[in-house]
Amino acid sequence: MAGHSKWSNIKRKKGANDAKKSKIFTKLVKEISVAARTGGAEPEFNPRLRLAIQNAKGANMPKEAIVRAINKGDGNNTSEYSEVTYEGYGSNGVAIMVVCMTDKITRTVSNVRAIFSKYGGSLEKSGSISFLFNHKGVFSIPTTDIKHPDDFTLELIDSGAEELENDGEYMHITCAIEDFGKLQKKLDNLCITPNYSGLQHIPHAFVVLSDEALQKLMKLIDALEDDDDVQKVYHNIAIQAEQEKLPFIY
Template sequence: MAGHSKWSNIKRKKGVNDAKKSKIFTKLVKEITVAARSGGAEPEFNPRLRLAIQNAKGANMPKDAILRAISKANGSDVAAYHEVTYEGYGTHGVAIMVVCMTDKIIRTVANVRAIFTKYGGSLEKNGAITFLFDYKGVFTIPTADIKDQEDLALELIDAGAEALENDEGATHVICAIEDFGRLQKHLEKLAIMPTAAGLEYIPHTLVQVSDAALPKLIKLIDALRDDDDVQKVYHNIDVQPEQEALWE
């Protein structure tokens, strides 16, 4: 159950600079605030907030910033955010899923469409490319924190895991959506703290892209990720080992 598979095709680039980290923190604050406002400010009784805090800690967000985001949820000036997902194609038939959290859908869809168009892609109707992805629960654990991967794999499979995949010092535990909560509680019971956890679009149909075509697709994906309303971006590029350096 453990080993490398398609995970490297959707991972984020390494070497996040301060500007990028600030943008990541902004997205995490938005998720924490929305989670606290919708389900209450007590993580013990609010699974979504508990998950948002866990992801913030995994990104090394300062504790005081997390607490400010939670307290902000009680403010009257907090915008009413909606989570929306957009689907599109980049060049060479690459499928891209864009998960957004926005207080103004008209602005967000216009921005996302403009980014796709700028880099030769197109925004599609909902449902146009979802069949190319599986929607799964994913927990990311530092491989160094796992004493015996084989024993852990067997135990987590009993708790609902479908697979464990290794990638660059991290182990990704994948499960069906309906088993996410049960697996989360089991990891807590084992005192294992994931650096990230959530529901992810994992491609099962991949597209190989030439070295010449890849840079434009990378610019498209980066531009989408840089948009303030975009929370996550997923794609189905079959990144070859020799192309990894292009993503740096």
């Protein structure tokens, strides 16, 4: 669909205000700590920890905070967290996937259901909307870090890249989940550090909203992202280029 970006989930994080950045850091600390507890404190031997540290650096988290998070996990002081995904609909048929990391599922599902209800949405059964998304590996690289675009593109395709999309500021790369590690290693060999990398639920069917409807949906998404147990929120809103300039799209 022309005129919109499917990378709005990533873009929102880049323009977050200070309060949002604090929430993002809290979620990154949890992921780093759990990764260190489950796989060890050495990033070289722990892919999940290496990825969590990489994303923390991309979010400009201070080095000292990253070290503290690793030490917290390595010290076995991290609660036993479970990762769980909830699916629901917002108004206007917008599909929303909510990925949580929680030490008490009953609390988390109750909070998520209450947020959906408050903002005119509904929590649905597992599998109700997941078919609207593809689960892919994603890398976002500042275009200024790419010195030879043609050679760079060919090398990444050889390493498993399925799609490369340049939005002017970032090169977004998608790959199959099984090729994620290989592509990550290729970027390491090229001495390129992504601003973001990870597994994403990318929509392939979109909903276009009016400015008013979009503002209403963003209140729901903001409320979900503000919950301490929520790690990531994905949606299939086709945010138009002109709508990215609205004050509620940061």
